Amino acid sequence: MSFTLNELVLLLIALAIGWLLGLMMSGRGKYRRLWRDEQIAHREAIKDRDSRLEAANARIAELERQSAGPIGPGTATAVAGAVHGRDDLSRITGISQPQEIALNEAGYHRYGQIASLNAEQEATLEARLGLKPGTIAHEDWRGQAAELDAELNRGHKRGLFGRVTTPV
Structure with missing residues (x-):
């Protein structure tokens, strides 16, 4: 075949x-x-x-x-900040957690540092954080930081029972 x-x-x-x-x-x-x-x-x-x-x-x-009560948002960062000598910068309206980290990396850890910014430092921070020019002034970060710093200082002056203590 x-x-x-x-x-x-x-x-x-x-x-x-x-x-x-x-x-x-x-x-x-x-x-x-x-x-x-x-x-x-x-x-x-x-x-x-x-x-x-x-x-x-x-x-x-x-x-x-x-504990005394539930742990709210921001409490852990505030406690960690107090331990490491930092204020909770995210309490300033307009500052997010990633921006707070960037501020800490730039050397800004306290409300007083934010309150004492000058125009040149503001411009540098806005560029570093990727914000539009004038955002820090528009959102009044300096004023908010000054108020939070004053509130923090008043809190340190209070005694055990909430009374203001005066040095003798």
Whole structure:
């Protein structure tokens, strides 16, 4: 039996298609099994994450019960700032947390430093923080910082019972 060239080509194409279909069909169970294993591992990771979150929330609730009250936003940064000799500059309207970090990196840690800025320093800070020129003056950072500094100083002068103490 002899085959013509066209018949040989068609036979080879049929064999190649059969071979590819056979490969695709034989791996189907393997990949489905791997996919199911991956789904199970994902569900377990989600359960583990949820249980850790639940435990953390329970611990936070326990700590809040033990303390005077719940910890509000900004309290942690204020406490950290007091420990490291910094004021919470984000209390100034217009200063975000990332901007406060940039101000600290620029060497501004206290309200008094912001209150005593001159026009040249304002322009430099606006450029460093990516603000429009005149933003610091428009939002009155200096005035706000002066008020916060005065409030902070009044707080330091108060005694244990909230009375203002005077030196004798």
